[in-house]
Amino acid sequence: MAPNASSELKIFSLAEVQQHNTPESLWMIINDKVYDLTKFAMEHPGGEEVLFEQGGQDATEPFNDVGHSSDAREMAEEYVIGRIADDERKSAKAAVGDNSKAVPWSEILLSPTWTNFLIPAGISILVYATYRTASKLLTSF
Incomplete structure (x- = not known):
């Protein structure tokens, strides 16, 4: 209904x-x-x-x-x-508070929805950058 x-x-x-x-x-x-x-x-x-x-x-x-x-x-x-x-x-x-208040960006970015994406993505970028740096160093010898 x-x-x-x-x-x-x-x-x-x-x-x-x-x-x-x-x-x-x-x-x-x-x-x-x-x-x-x-x-x-x-x-x-x-x-x-x-x-x-x-x-x-x-x-x-x-x-x-x-x-x-x-x-x-x-x-x-x-x-x-x-x-x-x-x-x-x-x-x-x-009864539960003012729902019209603005939500700060930090709260949005740290919400479970975003952190479930951002943390693995950040780790992936860090691993990739480390790999690229290490492979350049090894090929220069």
Whole structure:
């Protein structure tokens, strides 16, 4: 049930979402949409415990911090059941902090997504440069 226009979605209050924080009924808010992840929890690649920790809350920041793939974001749309009431959107975000702040470049570059690429790439360049230097020295003798 993932209608395209957010105006078509059922509107929930923050209090309603907060009541669904158990393995039997697991809801959370991501980017002002309400998701029912009860059936998905056991399939979650990161483990169900991660979802249970965010149950009944605004999980926008943790969801975005993990760096979910576009496939994961698309798959999440299957679980949308509604959205947070307009007058409560700010309070839902305030529960986990200000999500509008700029992220420093150092944090982006050192995030697991980038470091998983940059560290091996840097090591490869260093090994290649060492090899080229050593081979030039050996051929000059």
